Amino acid sequence: MEKTDEKRRRKYEPSVYWRRLYRQFKVFYKSTYGKVGFYILLAFAVITLVTPFVVEHPNYTYIAPEVDTHVASEIVQTHLTNISKGNSGVELYSPMSTTLQNEGTSAIYLGTSNGDIYCYGLGATKDSKLGNYNLIYNSHLKGKEKMLQPTMFSLINCAEEITGYAGPGLFQRFVALPIANGSNGNVVIGTIAFQTAGLNKPSFTEMTSFTYNGTIVGNITSDSIAFTGTVSTSIPSCNYANDSLNPSGQVYLLSKNATGDYLYRYQISPGAILGIEKLSMKNPEGISFYGSSFSASRFDKNALILIWNNTSINAYSASNGGLVWSKVVGNTYNARVGPVIPKFYQVSYAANNSAYYLVGSSVDSINLLTGLNQTVRNTGVDLVGLSTTPGHSGLPSDIIATSSLNAYVLTYNSTGSVKTKVVALPVNSGIFSKTATYDSVADSLILVSSKGSILSFNLNFGTKYPFSWSAGLSPVPTSTSVVQYFKDATTGVGAIAVTASNDYIYLYSSTAKECTPIPPMAKLPSGSNLILGSTQYGNDVWARFMESFGNDWIFGISIGFFTIIISLAVAMYVGYKGGFGGEAVETLSLALFLVPSLALLIALSSVINSANFITLILIVSLTGWPFAAFTLIGVVRGVSARSFVEASKLFGSKGGSIMRRHIMPNIGPLLLYLLALSIGGGIGAVSGLEFLGLAPLTTATWGGMLNAAYTDYFVVITQPQWILPPAIALTMFIFSLIFVSRGMDEVVNPRLRRR
Numbered sequence: 001m002e003k004t005d006e007k008r009r010r011k012y013e014p015s016v017y018w019r020r021l022y023r024q025f026k027v028f029y030k031s032t033y034g035k036v037g038f039y040i041l042l043a044f045a046v047i048t049l050v051t052p053f054v055v056e057h058p059n060y061t062y063i064a065p066e067v068d069t070h071v072a073s074e075i076v077q078t079h080l081t082n083i084s085k086g087n088s089g090v091e092l093y094s095p096m097s098t099t100l101q102n103e104g105t106s107a108i109y110l111g112t113s114n115g116d117i118y119c120y121g122l123g124a125t126k127d128s129k130l131g132n133y134n135l136i137y138n139s140h141l142k143g144k145e146k147m148l149q150p151t152m153f154s155l156i157n158c159a160e161e162i163t164g165y166a167g168p169g170l171f172q173r174f175v176a177l178p179i180a181n182g183s184n185g186n187v188v189i190g191t192i193a194f195q196t197a198g199l200n201k202p203s204f205t206e207m208t209s210f211t212y213n214g215t216i217v218g219n220i221t222s223d224s225i226a227f228t229g230t231v232s233t234s235i236p237s238c239n240y241a242n243d244s245l246n247p248s249g250q251v252y253l254l255s256k257n258a259t260g261d262y263l264y265r266y267q268i269s270p271g272a273i274l275g276i277e278k279l280s281m282k283n284p285e286g287i288s289f290y291g292s293s294f295s296a297s298r299f300d301k302n303a304l305i306l307i308w309n310n311t312s313i314n315a316y317s318a319s320n321g322g323l324v325w326s327k328v329v330g331n332t333y334n335a336r337v338g339p340v341i342p343k344f345y346q347v348s349y350a351a352n353n354s355a356y357y358l359v360g361s362s363v364d365s366i367n368l369l370t371g372l373n374q375t376v377r378n379t380g381v382d383l384v385g386l387s388t389t390p391g392h393s394g395l396p397s398d399i400i401a402t403s404s405l406n407a408y409v410l411t412y413n414s415t416g417s418v419k420t421k422v423v424a425l426p427v428n429s430g431i432f433s434k435t436a437t438y439d440s441v442a443d444s445l446i447l448v449s450s451k452g453s454i455l456s457f458n459l460n461f462g463t464k465y466p467f468s469w470s471a472g473l474s475p476v477p478t479s480t481s482v483v484q485y486f487k488d489a490t491t492g493v494g495a496i497a498v499t500a501s502n503d504y505i506y507l508y509s510s511t512a513k514e515c516t517p518i519p520p521m522a523k524l525p526s527g528s529n530l531i532l533g534s535t536q537y538g539n540d541v542w543a544r545f546m547e548s549f550g551n552d553w554i555f556g557i558s559i560g561f562f563t564i565i566i567s568l569a570v571a572m573y574v575g576y577k578g579g580f581g582g583e584a585v586e587t588l589s590l591a592l593f594l595v596p597s598l599a600l601l602i603a604l605s606s607v608i609n610s611a612n613f614i615t616l617i618l619i620v621s622l623t624g625w626p627f628a629a630f631t632l633i634g635v636v637r638g639v640s641a642r643s644f645v646e647a648s649k650l651f652g653s654k655g656g657s658i659m660r661r662h663i664m665p666n667i668g669p670l671l672l673y674l675l676a677l678s679i680g681g682g683i684g685a686v687s688g689l690e691f692l693g694l695a696p697l698t699t700a701t702w703g704g705m706l707n708a709a710y711t712d713y714f715v716v717i718t719q720p721q722w723i724l725p726p727a728i729a730l731t732m733f734i735f736s737l738i739f740v741s742r743g744m745d746e747v748v749n750p751r752l753r754r755r
Contacts, residue, residue: 036739038740056543062539064526064530065467068518072469072510073511075495079502090114094481105486106489106490107122108497116135118134120505139179147177148180176220176251184213186211189209221251222292223291223318260279275321287305288306288339288341290306290341291346308335310331324371332359340388342356342390356396358386362376363379379403382403382404383403385432387436388400389438389445400436402447423466428451429525432448432455434447436457444456445459448481450479471506481499517534532721541721545725545726552701555616555617556683568632568671593626597623597685601619601685613699617682624682636667640663676741677741683733691706702729703726705723709722
């Protein structure tokens with residue numbers, strides 16, 4: 001019974017080896033150096049383990065999307081301090097411009113609720129300098145009169161269109177000014193002449209006007225020609241069947257009074273009301289026009305006036321005002337957005353031309369010829385904004401619907417089916433509910449949010465992040481206008497204008513400029529959080545730094561173990577076996593030891609530069625083992641000469657058994673000491689090669705990050721966040737290994753221990 005208990009006790013008693021290891025660790029832990037080095041390495045190990053959870057972009061090859069690395073170049077921003085004239089209730093309306101595709105515009109025009117029209121200069125003349133604004137018209141409002149959002153349109157006369165454009169001043173800019181006065185009002189239509197008769201700034205000339213009974217509902221629209229870059233509801237149109245130099249367009253508006261809702265149709269030249277139709281639709285909310293550039297015969301047959309309320313869409317004939325079709329689209333119809341007509345449909349008639357609208361979470365279409373509607377896609381979330389591409393090839397290539405969080409890109413393929421791509425909108429940017437403006441040069445849609453974030457949505461983004469540049473209005477407004485896209489006649493480039501609730505106007509070039517490197521902790525449109533900013537290539541510096549912890553661990557431990565394995569094999573062969581072969585290996589080792597490792601690695605740089613991860617570890621290990629080998633050779637020789645080894649030989653023990661049972665336990669602490677030094681030396685060697693650019697920089701390491709200082713030492717001053725973190729981490733890592741080896745030295749050499 002006692003023998004059984006003794007066996008059981010011995011079975012669970014720690015082995016002699018583990019007790020010895022425990023005693024040696026206690027000696028190591030008493031060393032201040034060893035303790036400090038141990039805890040630094042422990043901290044680095046913990047950081048390595050948590051890196052995937054604290055790094056937003058775990059792959060260091062991540063490149064920030066263009067929306068983060070490209071911003072719209074600001075042309076000018078102006079605080080329009082004089083427009084309110086001391087009246088805090090004055091409202092600044094959306095900017096207006098006239099743009100011909102080739103010539104561009106020389107000014108931006110602004111309207112206010114107190115009846116003023118301003119010319120905002122783009123630098124075309126000395127009196128319209130960039131950023132200057134001049135009053136060119138005042139409506140002389142009386143009492144409760146208020147001017148609503150004015151509408152501007154460009155008109156190139158038919159004769160000029162046929163013979164070719166001859167210079168600025170030949171085409172006219174028309175403006176419709178709706179004036180409201182409680183129960184009635186009037187609309188003034190005039191022209192703006194620019195650079196004519198020696199004038200250096202435009203002047204407004206009243207052309208015609210008409211009175212309406214009631215209050216205006218929604219916007220004013222007409223049968224306008226929509227030139228490239230202008231809004232699709234500008235007025236009026238040139239009748240292609242008429243070669244007269246006078247415009248012959250019509251203006252349409254909705255009016256509401258005590259007796260009902262009415263559609264007014266007004267002819268511009270000669271000025272006359274063509275008709276006032278009472279609508280069967282109750283409480284209309286908006287109006288738009290379809291067919292602005294149809295031929296005369298097609299215009300009479302198919303041009304439509306679309307009117308909608310919160311449940312229905314009605315189509316009326318543009319030629320006689322009669323109802324063509326009526327469609328109930330549902331109680332969740334988004335009347336604020338209204339039906340969106342692809343721009344090219346205003347020019348090219350087709351039986352399948354459709355308008356698109358929002359019903360709750362769905363994007364629906366309605367055929368403009370028949371009034372038949374169908375669901376294009378149900379996104380499952382409430383939608384707030386809708387835009388389409390021009391539709392040059394029939395169906396619009398893309399339909400973009402926005403919710404509070406995402407953009408849904410609906411793409412028609414050749415068979416007419418719809419594919420959906422969901423794109424996350426930049427966080428904390430506000431709601432993108434306004435209809436986007438099409439940039440024909442870049443084939444993109446320009447969106448603006450309620451908080452003043454402007455984005456260029458690239459329609460050819462494929463699988464990439466779709467936003468190609470961004471701009472943020474500052475100071476941040478509480479609301480913004482729609483974006484007005486135009487071609488600047490002064491510079492010849494595309495540009496955008498937007499006004500804000502804080503009486504600012506902002507002008508940006510639609511050509512983005514690169515803004516890398518991104519500074520640390522920058523608030524980025526994509527929502528990414530680049531703690532240490534980005535490199536000049538858009539790489540996340542923080543992600544690269546954190547991923548380097550694990551990679552440098554792998555490099556160091558791999559090189560350290562390979563080095564110790566080679567060194568131990570050489571030491572056992574030379575120190576225990578000896579003989580002629582041992583002397584030859586020792587001589588060769590000495591020759592390699594006398595060659596500086598860095599010089600040898602530089603000599604092998606042509607091989608190293610094309611090396612992969614594993615090859616680089618092998619090369620550094622094969623050039624770094626002689627120091628550890630010579631340290632071990634002497635110790636192995638000393639242990640081999642001791643009496644217990646000789647006794648083991650007399651008892652017939654084999655060489656492998658002797659090395660395993662007698663030599664290895666006696667050199668174990670020394671191996672750990674050399675392992676710590678080899679790990680630190682390996683990391684230092686790899687980092688040195690990467691710093692000098694002699695090793696491939698395809699893996700995230702601290703040495704690779706420091707290479708930026710070697711290629712351009714000014715980054716130490718201009719971008720210290722690139723250099724200081726890896727330099728500090730590399731220094732601490734190598735010193736911690738030196739401290740650990742110093743602690744192990746006290747285990748190996750008892751004379752160094754504290755009494």
